[in-house]
Amino acid sequence: MSQPPVQVAMYADADCWLGSIHLIRELLAVAGTLQRGPALFDVTVVGPTSAPVASFTGTQLTPDVGVEAAPPAQVIFLPAFYFPDRGRRAVGAALAAWLRQAYADGAIIVAITSSVRLLAETGLLDGREAACNPADWLTLRNHYPAIHCLPDAPLAIDGRVVTAASINPAIDACAYLVAHFYGDKAARKLARFANSTQQPSYGQFALASAAWRQHPDDRIRQAQAYIERQFMQPLTVPDVARRASMSERNFNRRFAAAVGMPPARYIMRCRIEHAKQLLSQQRVPVLTVALQCGFNDENAFRRAFRQLCGVTPGAYRGGGT
Structure with a gap:
């Protein structure tokens, strides 16, 4: 008997990169197609409310549900955002509470590029290693000293918190999720399909080594x-x-x-x-x-x-x- 699809929540808000949302949804859909079976992931787009949000280019996306009505999720994606300044990014109380509660309930949190700055505001990165976009490194270092920033690491997997410094490692973050829920064979299929065959992808080593780092030291x-x-x-x-x-x-x-x-x-x-x-x-x-x-x-x-x-x-x- 096949397991039900993993419940994934994708957060969308002003200044997000809609392309990263679509890419992740399609990668997770491809993972199921490659297995020639039912969908492996069920993705819900969550916004601050159910009202349309505009990306940094002005293109609009209508969330499936607002954050206060979001259903339980096993995985939450914070997609790529465009934050050109170096200041702190305010995070609404409802979003922060949702992320903290989901993590407390056992969810995996994935933050891509500048959304690491949103996750930093919740405190969930304190004491953890985090990959970050080089453009965000000074902001994180100056405002969040409790985070162990890795500006040279494309992908970091620290317990149930996954951070990707750019879009390419986000593909490997998806492969990590496939491996976590459905095994290495399914993940390798996705990685072969989605990454260049000429060289190993940036995050595949982090993916392979993640199991050795699940300890509190x-x-x-x-x-x-x-x-x-x-x-x-x-x-x-x-x-x-x-x-x-x-x-x-x-x-x-x-x-x-x-x-x-x-x-x-x-x-x-x-x-x-x-x-x-x-x-x-x-x-x-x-x-x-x-x-x-x-x-x-x-x-x-x-x-x-x-x-x-x-x-x-x-x-x-x-x-x-």
Whole structure:
């Protein structure tokens, strides 16, 4: 018996990018079409009221319902907005209450580009990592110091809060939702369909690593984020321990307790996850993949890949050894 569709609420308000709303709705619809079954997601557009709202270009959209009458949602999307100034953006009491209550009830909140500034006003990003558009970084840093902003990260998944710095990573946020509710196979289908086949999409690694970051140790999550940004460079456990301002012994102990594996293995897993993306999407020599993933030589890469994946890189790609 198939499960009922996931209930998604898409917030629309003045200065939103209507294109991002339409893109997300269609991506979620495509995810169901690719499975050749019933719709996977049921999307409701929610506005401040049920009255039409105008995008920043003046194009109007009529919400299905106002925020105070919004039905329960398992996922809430705050789509892209256009905020050219660097001031704080006022958030109405009804919107803030709706978002906080939905999160308390277990919903996943997804904010895209400048809507991260709206979510910041609710306090739901305090103490969390958030990807942000470079144009919004100064605003977030100056007005919301409790947020760990990642201006160089296209996508951040911190518990049930997902932030995307631009439109492309929003595609990966949709793939993350498909994986969360319907499994990795369905998510890979959507990612292959929606992203370029020439190179891994920006957020696919964040998608793959999200399951390893579902723990409450904030400093270790920051260390994980640092590893995920730097694993393609020469990187050692002492390097990361110094970055985290811990002794190597304490860092190893605390990391393993939070993540379930020692940091050296986490670095290796990050490199191998990236290698799997490259092998799936590029017809390049194995040595090139090894070097792009932070390995110094091909043999070390082959040994690590086989240890973690059970097959050789060539067999994983479908090309023999």
